[in-house]
Amino acid sequence: MASIGKVKKERINWKEIKKQKVLLLLSAGYVIYGFIFCYLPLAGWLMAFENYKPKAGFFHSEFIGLGKFRQLFLDDGFIRVIRNTLAMGVINLVTTMVAAIVFAILLNEVKSQGGKKVVQTISYLPHFLSWIIVTGILHDALSGTGIVNDLLVRFHLLMEPLNFFAYPKYFWWIVAFANVWKETGWNAIIYLASITAIDTALYEAAAIDGAGRWARIKYITLPGIKPTIIILLLMNAGNVLNAGFEVQYLLGNGLVQSVSQTIDIYVLKWGISQGDYSLGTAAGIFKSVVSITIILIANEMAKRAGEERLF
Amino acid sequence: MINHRMLHRRKSSLGNKVFVFLNTIFMVLFVIITLYPVWNTLVLAFNDGTDALRGGLYLWPRKWTLQNYITVLHKKNLLVGAYITVARTVIGTLTALAANALLAYIVSRKRFIFKRQLSLFWVITMYVNGGMIPVFLLYKGLGLTNSFLVYIIPGMVGAFNMMVIRTYMVGIPDSLEESAQLDGAGDLVIFTKIISPLCKPVYATIALFCAVGHWNSWFDAMLYNRMNSNLTTLQYELMKLLSSVSNQSNSVESMKNAVAAVTPTSVRSAATILTMLPIVCLYPFLQRYFVTGLTIGGVKG
């Protein structure tokens, strides 16, 4: 719901500070907490500029400056996994958000309270399955003898079974589908909670004015959850390079590895498994820098458009 | 005018019926597709392990057995794990909810002079990470390793959850806060007595997220409390049971010995079902908070 009063720009003077002393005191507590638990460990980023060995520790490992970063960016393999991660990240972001929002809205339109509860409970159950289980089922379903090929051949959409995992072009979409399958119900929870916040009086008024179902959704429900959508979009945009590890690791194979490997898989292969912690840290710093850049830009865009923003 | 209205009602009634029909079909299909992997896991959990190896199990067990559950439950340490997990779920969820909600409250106050800076401070924490080893050293230095508190304290404030609550709070009309301030109420009173009661849906949501997070966690138990079997969690005990040889080892010896320890899919499925059950039971308690509409009463205009 839009705020009713205008936002008054507060001036930072002594009077204002005294008025807000409770808020300030509490904030100070949170800042200290955040500093200790979130910012202090960043000192570990020093590892990315060294040839870190656990025995030598942070202060005695050999300093190599940007050596690790150079190693990363001069490797075609790393550039390729950036591309893969970005692509899968964006595709996943869009598909999962759209699916969750559509599902939440449609579920909200279900009249039967009992039915609604049943559907919602079932919808988020896949979230609790491990990726090992879900990819196992998916692998089975998409294999040459699996149910998907069975149906496609039966309805004459295919001449003979197609092994979807053998072709790079399908891989990103399979990953997106897996994410939507597993997470839609869970992701929809936030949107459903937001929808309940919308004043029912608005709906009643609209109904009296003759607004049909679509009009109600378009002019009340969607605008009602818009702040939530924007905020989630912003936060998830920052996570686009964390498109994952498990799914791609479990579903990938030699034939599609040029499109299936993500930054995290690369780091596992070339970093940790080789005892090279510095590489992993360097890649992590890269991801953080990109994420923060995306957040800053996206937030600014949201601000310009007059929308809800993160900060 | 009456004719117009009746016409309108009949038209919308047809469109309505079509929509309801399509929506119902969609929901049914959605339920089937979403339920299938869970159902399949249930089927595998009740099916004999060796028989399950043949594959081909879809909708009903072929060789019924309870052995998988017995295998999972026989671990003595499971009880300790369950104990600790319940404790951390309850304590952790309540503390995290309170901590996140309070911070969300602060950051959602339009008058707060540092709200932008504080938000930015916390948002950035979502995207930066010092790495496993620096964090481990930090916890060790703070005395959090080998203790129950490592499950509670570091995870109390999460920028994501906090932001979700903040977004919700921003949607609450300022007039409520203003009238409370006129009555002389301070910030903490406004937070507890005015704002929080209106945040039930989002509190329930975040409580659910935190609870599930605690319920499923095992990595922190392994990393920080490995040596102390009194602080193990339920999921960690189950994880230990579900050893799967997934990473390349260069030692053929370890491969030879490890493969014999690989747990069949059916036992993994049983463990999954056992973990899911309590969460599914938790949800009805939270559902009544997902109430439609703000019960503000007469605070409009």
Next chain:
Amino acid sequence: MRRKQITALLVTGAMVLGTISGCSKGTAATGASSKEDGGIKEFTAFFAVPGDEINDDNEIQQHLAELTGAKVKETWLTGQTAEEAVGTLIAGGEYPDFICGSDGTSQLYDAGALVALDDYIDDYPNIKNFFTKLEWEQLRQADGHIYWIPQFNNSYEKDMQTTHNDEAFWIQTRVLKWAGYPKITTMDEYFDLIERYQEANPTMEDGTKNIPYTILCDDWRYFCLENAPLFLDGYPNDGSCIVDLDTKKVKDYNTTPTAKRYFQKLNEEFKKGIVDPESFTQIYDEYITKLSTGRVLGMIDQWWDFYVHVNDALKQQGLEDQGCNYVPLPITIDKGVKNRWHTSGDTLNVGSGLSITVSCKDVRGALKFVDDLLSEEAITLRNWGEKDVDYLVDQDGLFYRTPEIRMKVSNTAYKASHLCPYSYFPVWTGMSQDGINAAKPELQPNEFLDSLPTNVQECLEAYGCKTYVEMVGENEIPGPWYPIYTFVGTMTTATPGGTAWIKMRELKHEYLPKVVMAPDFEAGWDEYLSAYETCNPQAFLDEVQPEVDRRIKIAEEAAAN
């Protein structure tokens, strides 16, 4: 109101629980100290490999504790790689008393976390006699000390291997039976036989189609695809490269003429529909499922990779009678090339073993425990179990098991509550020290024969063999460098050779499937070779050669003394 009270109760209860658990921190058994508990010493151990934890009140563990005066709480690797787990331990600076680092062993050594054992060994006769003088020399690290004791592959008296626990071309007995148990010794003969059988019998008895030949290339298991050229040329399992038996020079098996012929053969068979089209995308679980249905006529794999699950599944479905069990064949590229699939005798894994860490406060007590565990009584308790409960003794002193006992000991709950093998502590294999029995049940000849399915018995008989090993023939250890893969396993990207090795692996994962599926084999093969060269495989070979030479030198020096 009631709800509020219940909630308050729950919260208080949880807080009490939490506080109690938090307080238990003080009394927890940390890794840094070995406790005494009623006279029984307690140690901690961590093994960076997956494994099963036993219950705290395990019965045989209690017996062993009474026998030796000590017990060990073992923990295993979960959800991390060995390197990650070890790296975190090193960073934390606290270790369990015993550790086996597996792939992380070199990290532990570099970090100075391990206690040098050589000065102690003379005081512990069982440990000292576990290895020969030469073997102890081979275990010395660069600084001259010995830091770990390899646990496996150490036979007392003689090698009692009945199964070929290694890599081979496997084939179902029904295929051999149909052809009248022919002598198959070359790759071409092998595929020819499979083709002929498939044409004559395209389906199983119930109508499901056979899968003539499948390949597993899931992740690290792709050895099923990639290292056949090594064996086809008659070399033993050095794993990652060829070490020529005469010149002792390291050669690359990926680019030999045999490699080209092998992949060309696979390419032909793929086009004929003999090779399973799903080979390159299937995951391990799917592969095991296929084998478990008995439809796969043949494949290359390592015995331990499939037999555990598949044999049980075949038995359960009654597929043994259809002849679906697998036997190995002595295959090489051409007639006259001697196969060396099976190497008998013990090989020392110098790269990994049991160590004692600097956090252990009672090194002598720990070593005494290891020493005691090698005694005859302890080994029998570890490997066989309790007399009359887990095995019976006949009038000649031979151990044997009844079908009921066999069922009992494979039950997971029974294993956790009763059996205690201390599997990652040094253990004798081969003969038991009583001179009559084998050290492990699976090596006991009468046990082995009793548990063989009928179709395998028939098949072995037809070839005049009594064990799987005899199907492929025995070979002695080719030389002191063997197996060189224990060295290759320790190579990392810190060296150019290690980097080349990783690149080669990545590249082969991508290109070898393409080569097998290529419509134009020559073009595909050439493309693969030119891409392969960019990995700089020579750097890899150049790094392995000095290690081979070094191992030979140590052996010569030790023999001279």
